Amino acid sequence: MTDQIDNLEALMKQSLAGDQRAYAALLHEISRLLRPFLAKRLSFTNEVDDLLQEILISIHKARHTYDGNRPCKPWVYAIAKFRLQDHLRAHYSDQLHHADDLSEMEEYLQQDVTEITLSYESISGEVEKLPEKQAIILRLMHQEGYTAKEVAEKIGMKESAVKVAAHRAYKVLRQKLGR
Amino acid sequence: MDNINELIDKLAQDTVPVRPAHHPFMLSIEWMVVAGFYLAAAMMLSGARHDLLLKLHDPWFSGEIAALVGVFISTALSAALLSYPDLHQKRRIAFAPVAAFAIFVLVMLFAWRADNPPAPLPVHSFECTLSITLLSVLPAGWIFFVMRQFASTHSHWAGGIAFLFAFSIGALWLRLYEQNDSIMHVVEWHYLPMIIFGLIGMWLGKTVLKW
Structure with missing residues (x-):
């Protein structure tokens, strides 16, 4: 477990220095880490894949906010939770909208x-x-x-x-x- | 799964060396220094109240200024932390404005009790709120611009706190400039609008700081 965490931080540091292979390995490691986390919270596999892609893009965009001097996992999970909340909010508001339409249509x-x-x-x-x-x-x-x-x-x-x-x-x- | 692999390959190909953002403490110090210069420039242009040195010997006035400086520092620190997705793993420090505001409210309560007999109310009223707002607009816009370069996962809080930081600059300026000793007036037209300003910041933060 500690090795994996050390690994994430080391990979992140190398990625920030522009190492493309380290960055690919880091993103693979992160998706391996996040897949079960998302699968537990979402019902469909395609939803998990879509959201995972969004999270990876967000991590890419926000990578300058990680300096390599603090644990990497909480940083990754903070972004993942943020995107998950966004996704669920959009999903439920869509359902609510649909439900409104149906109740309006009852008669x-x-x-x-x-x-x-x-x-x-x-x-x-x-x-x-x-x-x-x-x-x-x-x-x-x-x-x-x-x-x-x-x-x-x-x-x-x-x-x-x-x-x-x-x-x-x-x-x-x-x-x-x-x- | 193939899509994920494709995406990872694409992101890895696009990657270039990235300079990590400043530590939030450094960031907040930068913001405070810039805000300090802005406040000094505003004071130079408007001038200070003529009895400022004398008033600084009044414990409640200097207490109020010190508490306001506390709000200024704590909001700068909290806004900087809130700019990071994980709050730089210093979640407790991000709550610093709560303590600063509690102290500020206490000081104002004591200052209000000590204002006996009450100082006469000035003839003007909303002009103070307007002046603070006008002076705070520029720092508010600037801090939002800087924060957009980060990745806040608490955009509404980040927006609210950033606006309070900007508003505290305006509030400090007016308190050091305006020749007025009425605590009632100060509370009503200087500090209570801070709540509305914070709410506007929260609303704006949700849209402007979205990424």
């Missing part, structure tokens, strides 16, 4: 989402001005007659996400058309 989901009182053709100009994904969803649902489930399968989204996107698009259209 709406009971209805047929393909039902719209105006013809698609009469508002197609406005639909094209919507964000690309929303426009595609509305086009598929109202021009080509697909159900939300079929659209979801077609464009590789979840059905609930398609309904949420359609709902948002309707909201924008309603505001634009003054209804």
